[in-house]
Amino acid sequence: MCLGVPGKIVEIYENNGLKMGKIDFGGVTREACLEYVPEAQIGDYTLIHVGFALNLISEEEAIETLQLLNQIADLSEEITQEKIE
Amino acid sequence: MELNLKSSFRDVGLIQSRVNEIRKIISHPWAIMEICGGQTHAIMKYGLKQILPPEVEFIHGPGCPVCVTSLELVDKAIQIASSPNVIFASYGDMLRVPGSKQDLFSVRANGGDVRVVYSPLDAVKIAVKNPEKEVVFFAIGFETTAPANAMSVLQADTLGLKNFSILVSHVCVPPAMRAILGSPSNRVQAFLAAGHVCAVMGYWEYPPISAEFHIPIVVTGFEPLDIIEGVYKAVVQLENGENQVENAYSRVVTLEGNVAAQKVIRKVFETCDRKWRGIGNIPESGWRLRQEWEQYDAENRFDVKSIEPQESPLCIAGEILQGLKKPFDCSAFETVCTPENPLGATMVSSEGACAAYFQYSFKQS
Numbered sequence: 512m513c514l515g516v517p518g519k520i521v522e523i524y525e526n527n528g529l530k531m532g533k534i535d536f537g538g539v540t541r542e543a544c545l546e547y548v549p550e551a552q553i554g555d556y557t558l559i560h561v562g563f564a565l566n567l568i569s570e571e572e573a574i575e576t577l578q579l580l581n582q583i584a585d586l587s588e589e590i591t592q593e594k595i596e
Numbered sequence: 597m598e599l600n601l602k603s604s605f606r607d608v609g610l611i612q613s614r615v616n617e618i619r620k621i622i623s624h625p626w627a628i629m630e631i632c633g634g635q636t637h638a639i640m641k642y643g644l645k646q647i648l649p650p651e652v653e654f655i656h657g658p659g660c661p662v663c664v665t666s667l668e669l670v671d672k673a674i675q676i677a678s679s680p681n682v683i684f685a686s687y688g689d690m691l692r693v694p695g696s697k698q699d700l701f702s703v704r705a706n707g708g709d710v711r712v713v714y715s716p717l718d719a720v721k722i723a724v725k726n727p728e729k730e731v732v733f734f735a736i737g738f739e740t741t742a743p744a745n746a747m748s749v750l751q752a753d754t755l756g757l758k759n760f761s762i763l764v765s766h767v768c769v770p771p772a773m774r775a776i777l778g779s780p781s782n783r784v785q786a787f788l789a790a791g792h793v794c795a796v797m798g799y800w801e802y803p804p805i806s807a808e809f810h811i812p813i814v815v816t817g818f819e820p821l822d823i824i825e826g827v828y829k830a831v832v833q834l835e836n837g838e839n840q841v842e843n844a845y846s847r848v849v850t851l852e853g854n855v856a857a858q859k860v861i862r863k864v865f866e867t868c869d870r871k872w873r874g875i876g877n878i879p880e881s882g883w884r885l886r887q888e889w890e891q892y893d894a895e896n897r898f899d900v901k902s903i904e905p906q907e908s909p910l911c912i913a914g915e916i917l918q919g920l921k922k923p924f925d926c927s928a929f930e931t932v933c934t935p936e937n938p939l940g941a942t943m944v945s946s947e948g949a950c951a952a953y954f955q956y957s958f959k960q961s
């Protein structure tokens with residue numbers, strides 16, 4: 512419930528007075544509210560939770576976490592192997 | 597996307613070398629509480645307990661908002677959702693949470709208009725599209741959902757909506773930490789603080805707690821390496837008899853947190869006493885709407901004052917949420933209580949301790 516997902520801001524616009532944006536989560540695009548990251552610009556990476564950007568994060572960090580979310584299955588296998596060895 | 601990972605939070609070598617460091621310095625059993633259910637989930641999923649030395653005991657904290665939303669509020673939600681002319685919107689996890697008699701799913705099965713939304717702004721959109729209906733959003737959560745839930749009220753106000761309200765059950769982490777540490781049966785010796793709560797709130801609230809209770813507090817993320825790093829920092833402090841607040845998640849968290857979000861939270865909400873499911877009342881541990889926003893308070897719009905909740909007599913989730921027992925200690929665990937048929941809220945969300953044990957216990961044995 513409190514896990515945020517990092518994504519890349521690909522579009523910024525205003526809707527009913529709120530700063531909004533389109534966020535690319537490594538292929539899937541969703542709308543999010545950018546009111547809490549007023550300094551955000553197109554191309555920035557951000558941590559999204561329940562449709563709101565909570566803060567900006569470095570690109571490197573965002574890509575790593577996205578990779579992780581994609582490869583979580585491998586990860587548990589790797590750790591389990593490590594455990595057995 | 598570039599596949600160019602340098603240091604990585606999934607690097608088994610890194611995790612293993614950190615674990616070896618912990619092995620080298622640990623000389624004593626230590627009970628460390630991870631506050632957040634997302635961290636509990638990760639610990640079970642990756643078998644982190646199994647790769648750490650046996651001296652490290654994880655005590656699972658109450659940081660699963662689905663688990664601690666009071667039964668009374670779940671019953672109120674069910675009553676409101678069952679009322680005529682209502683569209684009831686909620687984060688998905690709340691639908692299977694057992695109330696005294698039924699859950700929100702069964703309200704929907706019986707013809708109630710219960711909708712899952714991804715964001716509270718989606719509930720505002722529903723209210724705009726359905727002016728003839730009352731739209732109620734179940735505003736649950738810790739400090740992580742508060743900026744979003746607060747903004748839904750401001751947005752409804754901007755749009756002049758008369759048919760939107762929220763059922764507020766906000767809970768706050770620092771008062772719960774104090775309640776756990778102040779309990780006579782407390783066993784917690786160090787905290788891994790919840791990373792994304794701190795992304796919003798910062799960690800300026802923690803030094804007084806750490807000093808008062810002489811306890812290390814380490815702000816910790818959610819990836820395996822984050823958690824191992826949090827444990828490492830906590831163990832170093834415990835072994836040296838220190839009690840500091842440290843940030844092991846600095847790539848996301850700053851001391852002051854998201855100031856813009858805190859401002860909006862304070863504009864919309866004020867501190868109140870809050871009942872936690874299974875735990876009971878914790879003074880000043882919640883947020884409710886300020887009086888100037890009371891027209892958006894679902895508890896004012898609907899007559900839900902006289903509800904007497906009834907918890908399953910078998911369920912020991914309260915003791916589990918306080919770190920006194922583990923899910924295996926419950927006679928109903930895996931027998932009568934399963935994620936498909938949960939008796940208590942900790943079996944519902946994958947971040948609840950019971951559901952995490954159920955899902956991953958086979959891997960652990």
Ligand code: SF4
Pocket residue numbers: 910911912913916923926927928929930933934938939940941942943950
């Ligand atoms: S296993 Fe079910 S009944 Fe037992 S404590 Fe957990 S949620 Fe409650």
